[in-house]
Amino acid sequence: MSDPLPERTSLIGLKILLFAHLREIAGTNHLALDLPSGSRVRDLKQTLKSRFPELGQRLDNVIVAVNQVFASDEDVLEDKAEVALFPPVSGGAGPTIVAVTDAALDLDALVAQIVQPTTGAVCVFTGIVRGETKRGEPHQTIALEYEAYVPMAEAKMRQIADEIRQRWPEVEGIALVQRIGHLEAGSPTVAIACAAAHRDMGVFEAARYGIDRLKEIVPVWKKEIGPRGETWVEGHYHPRRGE
Known part of the structure; x- marks a missing residue:
């Protein structure tokens, strides 16, 4: 009796997009790639290193977005996913990261993306879904639903x-990330991070300015869900023309 044939490993098909120096080194801005089912982002990076050895350690510092959502090395890739790889976005003296995402906020990963060899201080502001509000009319909140006009929101965050x-x-590196979707009480909703060589170079003031300004001009809305029902929360600031 003959031995059974080994089962074939199922494959997933990925669309890979490369930008900036990654595109120049690889000689292409896109490619199709098949990987074994269950592969993670780190497996994709290793495959690209094998195919394009000249990329080398550059892949260790890239930002990866899967279907336009920032991804970590441990994220599992799905069939037909669009995977973009690019360096931290250049913006003035250091990297600038802006994003509207429905993924959980990873503050350590976010800080790592804006830290430079000269960085000695990072100030991070994080908004949290408050379960109990005591200011004004006291009430409880079960969850918030965030919605955004994403292209305009990200453009305003760059502004x-x-x-x-x-x-x-x-200030060297800057990150502004807003989470959308259904967020339970206690969940981080937004992160503003500013990096500089020293703590007295404006990082505290810059982070405060970033969240205050985001509340003014970035088109993001929230619906509050509580024991007494649901209601959309409206602000009061009306941006001026050109702002």
């Missing part, structure tokens, strides 16, 4: 990063 650099030119 805020530019404004921060104009006011605090010694």
